Amino acid sequence: MNGRILGVAVLGAALLGGGLMYYMQVYAFYRPVTEEEAAIALVPAGEETPVPVPVLDFDGIDANSSPLRFRACFSITPETRALDFAPYPQAEPLNAPNWFSCFDAAELGADLVAGRAEAWLSVPEIAPGVDRVVAVYSDGRAFAWHQLNDSLRD
Known part of the structure; x- marks a missing residue:
C-alpha cells in the first residue's frame, strides 16, 4: 500500500512539474507589445542606421527572459514597400x-526561400549578438523577429 501512495505522489509531482514547465515555456514570460514599444524601423540600403517606418494592424509579443522571443505581425504602407x-x-x-x-515561421521561411517574401534588416544588434529582421510580402504584410547574427554563431 505504501508503495502505491509513493508511486502516485511521484507521478503527480512529475505531471505537475511537467505542466508547470510547459506553461512557463509557452505562456508565462510573454507579454503583448504595443506598436510604440516595438518601434519598427528598417535600415535603408547603403546605410547603417535604422529609420522608423509607419506600420498598420500591429500585433506583437516579447519576453524579458530572452532577446529572441520577440515576434510581430503587421502591414507596411505601399510607400514604404517601394523604398530600398x-x-x-x-x-x-x-x-x-x-x-x-498570426506568425507562422515554417510558412514564412518557405516563402523567403521561394522568393514570395523578402527579408530586410530592421535593427542590427538590438541586443548583443541579436538582430531584428523584418520579412515583407508584396501585398504589404510584414513579420518581425529577432535572430542570432554571425557574431554569436558557432
Whole structure:
C-alpha cells in the first residue's frame, strides 16, 4: 500500500512539474507589445542606421527572459514597400508560441526561400549578438523577429 501512495505522489509531482514547465515555456514570460514599444524601423540600403517606418494592424509579443522571443505581425504602407532597404540574406524565422497565430515561421521561411517574401534588416544588434529582421510580402504584410547574427554563431 505504501508503495502505491509513493508511486502516485511521484507521478503527480512529475505531471505537475511537467505542466508547470510547459506553461512557463509557452505562456508565462510573454507579454503583448504595443506598436510604440516595438518601434519598427528598417535600415535603408547603403546605410547603417535604422529609420522608423509607419506600420498598420500591429500585433506583437516579447519576453524579458530572452532577446529572441520577440515576434510581430503587421502591414507596411505601399510607400514604404517601394523604398530600398538593406536585405537580410540569412533570415531564419524562429517559431512563435502556437497561441500567437498570426506568425507562422515554417510558412514564412518557405516563402523567403521561394522568393514570395523578402527579408530586410530592421535593427542590427538590438541586443548583443541579436538582430531584428523584418520579412515583407508584396501585398504589404510584414513579420518581425529577432535572430542570432554571425557574431554569436558557432
